[in-house]
Amino acid sequence: MGLPSLAGLxxxxxxxxxxxxxxxxxxxxxxxVTFVVAAGAPADEPSWDRAVRTARSMDAADVGLLAVAVLVLAVLLHPMQLRLVRLFEGYWGGSRPAAWLAALLTHRQRLARRRLAERAELDPDATTVPADAADADRLRRARYPNEPLLPTALGNALRAAEQGAGRPYGLDAVVVWPRLYPLVSDRQRAVVEDRRDQVDLAVRMSATFALVAVVTGALLWRHPTWWLVPLAASGLAVLAYRAAVAAAVAFGEALRVAFDLHRFDLLTALHLPLPRGIENERGQNQRLSTWLRQGGAAPERYHHPDRPGDPAADPNGDP
Known part of the structure; x- marks a missing residue:
């Protein structure tokens, strides 16, 4: 039984x-945290037996009250999920300490990207691509965007996803995605949503266990034999963060597939003519992205397949 069910939802x-x-x-x-407190911390030396006795002494009302408290806190924090992800991406504001830390970590990210680029370099006389070089190039493209870099691995993986999704076709993914999303097939939408949920879950897990490490560390500061609890929570926070980066890479792949398969659906929905080739497509999509992002010159012609006699439509034309 989950917490929503305990609360009547x-x-x-x-x-x-x-x-x-x-x-x-x-x-x-x-x-x-409840287990640590039930075990006797911070006043007394924690004990497994004491934690078990405390748990057995709790009745249904106690469990329900605790469940409702957790649920209410989860509801209150849920709207902050986007802000939490952006914090993990490296958007820390413009204060001097934040800018100094961001510059330091961004430099480390740039060095990591350079190492991958060096591994991906091919010998001028090479006739085949070594597996290690191919893997390094794939990882560099998936985890690092073009400039500007962000100070965290998660931020760069998500920015690489944003930059890489529509770029081969001249589309600005950040601008176009809200309009393309309703047109994506149910199967592909499920993949995109699942991988985005994995990013959010891993980020929330990382933040939660980091907070648990701080709280339990304070509760158990005077009890060294129990320091394994905050240390384990810290390890889980790091592990969850790495999982978030991996999930962001997978999310970027799903996003690119959505653009690969459904970019023409966007043009059809906007009643714009389909391009004849990749060069025409890039030019048309660049103008479309600019128009959607900041206005300017609107599309010159529309294509209305349900009204073939419309003089404003040219089914076979290019912009």
């Missing part, structure tokens, strides 16, 4: 995304 009422991204990490974090 099911997963459908709050949404599967809320249950996965918010309720699960919050429940895990609350469980660890």
């Amino acid at each position: 099911d997963g459908g009422a709050l949404g599967n995304r809320f249950s996965l991204v918010s309720s699960l990490p919050m429940s895990a974090g609350a469980l660890v």
